Amino acid sequence: MSEAADVIVVGGGIHGCSTALHLALRGAKPLLLEKDYCGRHASGVNAGGVRQLARHVAEVPLSVASMELWARIEDLVGDDCGFESHGQVLVAEDDAEFAACRARVDDLRLRGFTHEELIDRAELKRLVPAVSDYCPGGIVSRRDGAADPFRTTQAFRRRAIESGARLREGVRVLNIARRAGIWHVATTDGEFEAPVLVNAAGAWAARLAAMAGEHVPLEAIAPMLMITARVPHFLDPVIILRGRKLSFKQFGNGTVLIGGGHLGTAYPDENATVLDWAKLTASARTVDELFPVMRGATIVRAWAGIEARTPDDIPVIGHSRTEEGLFHQFGFSAHGFQLGPGVGSLMADLIVTGATNLPIEPFGVGRFLRGIEPPGTDSVLE
Amino acid sequence: MTAMPLPKDHYDVVIIGAGPAGLAAAAVAGKAGLSTLVLDENAQPGGQIFRAITSTPVQRRDILGDDYWRGENLVAETRAGGAVIVQGATVWSLDRDLQIAVSLLGQSQIVKARRVIIATGALERPFPIPGWTLPGVMTVGAGQTLLKSSGLVPDGKVVLAGTGPLLWLYAAQVLRAGGAIDAILDTTPRGNYWRALPYALPFLMSPYRAKGLALMREVKRKVRVVSNVTSLAALGGDKLDAVAFSAGGAEQKIAADTLLLHQGVVPNVNLANAAGVAHRWDERQLCWVPVLDADGNTSVPGIAIAGDGAGIGGALAAAERGRIAAVAAVEALAPGKKSLTPDRSELSNTLRRAELGRAFLDVLFQPAQQFRLPEGDTIVCRCEEVSAARIKETIALGTEGPNQLKAFLRCGMGPCQGRLCGLTVTEMIAQARGMSPDAVGYYRLRPPVKPIALKELASMPHSEQDEKAVVRG
Numbered sequence: 001m002s003e004a005a006d007v008i009v010v011g012g013g014i015h016g017c018s019t020a021l022h023l024a025l026r027g028a029k030p031l032l033l034e035k036d037y038c039g040r041h042a043s044g045v046n047a048g049g050v051r052q053l054a055r056h057v058a059e060v061p062l063s064v065a066s067m068e069l070w071a072r073i074e075d076l077v078g079d080d081c082g083f084e085s086h087g088q089v090l091v092a093e094d095d096a097e098f099a100a101c102r103a104r105v106d107d108l109r110l111r112g113f114t115h116e117e118l119i120d121r122a123e124l125k126r127l128v129p130a131v132s133d134y135c136p137g138g139i140v141s142r143r144d145g146a147a148d149p150f151r152t153t154q155a156f157r158r159r160a161i162e163s164g165a166r167l168r169e170g171v172r173v174l175n176i177a178r179r180a181g182i183w184h185v186a187t188t189d190g191e192f193e194a195p196v197l198v199n200a201a202g203a204w205a206a207r208l209a210a211m212a213g214e215h216v217p218l219e220a221i222a223p224m225l226m227i228t229a230r231v232p233h234f235l236d237p238v239i240i241l242r243g244r245k246l247s248f249k250q251f252g253n254g255t256v257l258i259g260g261g262h263l264g265t266a267y268p269d270e271n272a273t274v275l276d277w278a279k280l281t282a283s284a285r286t287v288d289e290l291f292p293v294m295r296g297a298t299i300v301r302a303w304a305g306i307e308a309r310t311p312d313d314i315p316v317i318g319h320s321r322t323e324e325g326l327f328h329q330f331g332f333s334a335h336g337f338q339l340g341p342g343v344g345s346l347m348a349d350l351i352v353t354g355a356t357n358l359p360i361e362p363f364g365v366g367r368f369l370r371g372i373e374p375p376g377t378d379s380v381l382e
Numbered sequence: 383m384t385a386m387p388l389p390k391d392h393y394d395v396v397i398i399g400a401g402p403a404g405l406a407a408a409a410v411a412g413k414a415g416l417s418t419l420v421l422d423e424n425a426q427p428g429g430q431i432f433r434a435i436t437s438t439p440v441q442r443r444d445i446l447g448d449d450y451w452r453g454e455n456l457v458a459e460t461r462a463g464g465a466v467i468v469q470g471a472t473v474w475s476l477d478r479d480l481q482i483a484v485s486l487l488g489q490s491q492i493v494k495a496r497r498v499i500i501a502t503g504a505l506e507r508p509f510p511i512p513g514w515t516l517p518g519v520m521t522v523g524a525g526q527t528l529l530k531s532s533g534l535v536p537d538g539k540v541v542l543a544g545t546g547p548l549l550w551l552y553a554a555q556v557l558r559a560g561g562a563i564d565a566i567l568d569t570t571p572r573g574n575y576w577r578a579l580p581y582a583l584p585f586l587m588s589p590y591r592a593k594g595l596a597l598m599r600e601v602k603r604k605v606r607v608v609s610n611v612t613s614l615a616a617l618g619g620d621k622l623d624a625v626a627f628s629a630g631g632a633e634q635k636i637a638a639d640t641l642l643l644h645q646g647v648v649p650n651v652n653l654a655n656a657a658g659v660a661h662r663w664d665e666r667q668l669c670w671v672p673v674l675d676a677d678g679n680t681s682v683p684g685i686a687i688a689g690d691g692a693g694i695g696g697a698l699a700a701a702e703r704g705r706i707a708a709v710a711a712v713e714a715l716a717p718g719k720k721s722l723t724p725d726r727s728e729l730s731n732t733l734r735r736a737e738l739g740r741a742f743l744d745v746l747f748q749p750a751q752q753f754r755l756p757e758g759d760t761i762v763c764r765c766e767e768v769s770a771a772r773i774k775e776t777i778a779l780g781t782e783g784p785n786q787l788k789a790f791l792r793c794g795m796g797p798c799q800g801r802l803c804g805l806t807v808t809e810m811i812a813q814a815r816g817m818s819p820d821a822v823g824y825y826r827l828r829p830p831v832k833p834i835a836l837k838e839l840a841s842m843p844h845s846e847q848d849e850k851a852v853v854r855g
Contacts, residue, residue, distance in 0.1 A: 229833060287840070
């Protein structure tokens with residue numbers, strides 16, 4: 001059996017679903033292949049942060065463009081995705097960190113971006129009354145917020161299908177080969193064909209790239225999160241720190257999500273993760289010091305998703321260097337959720353029109369070929 | 383570093399739970415010279431079946447019965463074997479590296495084991511009827527806990543409803559302790575008697591038969607028993623004041639201050655599930671059971687499960703399965719000490735005898751579909767107050783499994799971690815989608831399997847290396 005499509009997208013995370021949707025909106029016939037179900041891994045179980053704040057400068061234009069789509073997310077996907085925009089606040093815990101915040105905001109201004117604003121102690125207290133008094137200030141990005149990650153991924157999936165994309169879940173790619181300008185994708189459920197292939201396979205993307213002879217140094221990581229039982233409302237914006245690892249937010253129902261990128265162990269072959277409680281104690285201590293209001297809270301659940309991280313912590317976006325008709329969209333290194341809508345749109349532009357207005361040069365896969373990984377070796381995942 | 387309440391942070395064998403399986407396993411492992419730690423969250427050893435065996439105020443022996451007092455020997459034997467039994471120790475995480483996170487006296491720490499035997503037993507099957515969340519409605523198991531640990535019997539007008547051996551045992555114990563029961567509403571479906579018939583022969587040869595029939599006679603002499611009850615609802619405003627039911631086609635209502643519900647017990651799978659142990663659906667017991675080999679080993683190397691957590695088998699079978707798992711641990715860790723352990727084939731024979739008649743009980747007391755698959759406004763998830771109707775609507779939208787449902791409705795995401803809704807949700811999805819529960823699957827459960835105070839987590843022993851900061855670009 002062989003089924004034809006214009007584009008085959010591998011990976012049903014927020015990125016694969018978004019690219020499939022935007023391709024369908026541009027009149028292409030995409031086929032989305034997902035080995036589990038959409039949103040099963042990092043896209044469905046992340047902290048849901050919709051954040052322009054504190055991004056790598058290379059990502060800022062993409063993040064700002066994506067924010068425009070978040071602002072009208074219900075028009076785009078027919079669901080509000082649980083998106084609430086109470087801002088995100090980066091808290092400096094001492095004067096040196098505050099000075100770094102000032103330098104960061106100044107640097108962004110010079111680059112023409114104004115979404116990050118320096119805030120002093122008084123404004124920090126106004127935005128985040130529960131924060132400990134020792135914090136001298138920070139940065140706010142007022143349009144930022146948080147959404148429900150699984151619901152968001154499902155909304156993109158649903159709207160992609162409604163717009164004409166086809167979806168196969170529970171189908172794993174076994175091999176890919178390009179013959180006479182057509183990709184032949186052998187899967188656990190038969191072969192599929194298309195002239196264009198998009199690799200949005202997250203933590204499994206290096207394997208797919210390797211099938212095309214492209215060796216990408218990608219690490220499967222398991223960022224950990226914890227959630228508390230309900231506590232009385234005390235916080236609106238999402239909180240991140242300048243120094244220590246923490247992201248912190250309270251949901252409308254009172255539960256508090258504690259994350260920040262401490263890593264457990266990922267077992268991508270088994271869809272399994274193992275938590276590292278020694279590191280989670282560090283998160284608990286940070287919360288304890290920063291938010292005295294949390295002292296009576298109880299942790300009811302902790303988990304980790306499986307995500308891909310690149311050596312430089314920014315994603316791979318754009319053409320393959322080894323094969324025609326192969327596009328990469330992976331390696332978001334635990335901060336790709338907010339980028340999903342925007343990068344899906346730029347990928348569709350890139351595939352359908354051959355160009356995008358957004359600056360994607362920093363994300364080329366070629367940057368890893370300069371001495372990091374000698375050709376012919378296996379990716380670190382294998 | 384913070385001081386740790388446990389003497390060591392590594393043991394040959396860590397056994398979780400001090401019921402019949404855990405105690406018997408600890409006796410064998412301890413006697414063979416393995417460093418053996420038993421972690422149990424209750425104040426006293428004994429688990430559910432021998433709850434408060436060393437401390438119960440119920441001293442008249444006939445009230446709780448001979449089967450209960452047998453627990454005294456087991457505790458004595460385990461203590462003599464050299465195992466360390468730690469009470470008040472709540473295990474809240476176990477992983478494939480055999481790291482166990484345990485909370486003791488408000489302080490948590492990590493203990494490392496070479497082998498883990500999970501003996502966390504059973505819990506009562508959810509009984510989602512209209513009004514089951516009203517104050518005044520509780521489970522028979524909870525009632526029995528109060529009787530064993532505090533000598534309490536329920537006051538006022540008391541109604542028991544449901545099916546299964548524990549219902550009758552508890553009723554007899556309440557009556558012997560001087561309590562009164564206004565009515566027992568027996569929900570055992572009439573058809574079950576016919577369906578159980580093929581399994582009757584081994585049951586007739588088992589010790590359960592004589593004991594079970596005597597118990598039922600004892601109770602029926604003193605209590606109004608309504609058979610073939612096909613619907614149940616707890617009624618009341620802010621608390622229970624009546625129970626409505628139908629039996630033989632007639633609707634009835636009786637006043638009640640306390641309604642005790644019970645429709646059997648199922649393995650408590652939470653810790654094993656969170657550790658990544660593979661489970662399968664048991665069609666006869668209508669619940670998840672771990673996939674085990676003959677020694678009780680799970681799909682995770684080094685983790686075994688014994689007792690009712692391995693599939694419901696009762697106290698006698700639990701102890702034998704505990705011994706078998708401990709013999710396997712001795713064989714793996716100290717083969718030279720094998721001669722100090724009981725004979726393996728004899729244990730198997732005893733286990734087989736203890737399991738005689740189990741199939742008959744399983745089929746006879748299989749709860750009726752209408753008490754497992756609720757409708758309408760009946761609450762399924764108590765933590766997040768999700769009704770059956772909302773779950774049905776969400777399934778109809780194309781939700782394929784419990785984990786997707788959880789993401790949409792939050793059912794199973796509260797502090798009980800699905801203990802009160804998980805089986806109901808799996809069966810509802812299976813029914814709606816025309817699939818087997820095995821194909822539908824279960825919640826992926828996450829540690830902590832018991833809530834842990836943030837403060838306690840923050841004060842856990844740790845190294846400075848975990849503190850290293852990151853710089854954001």
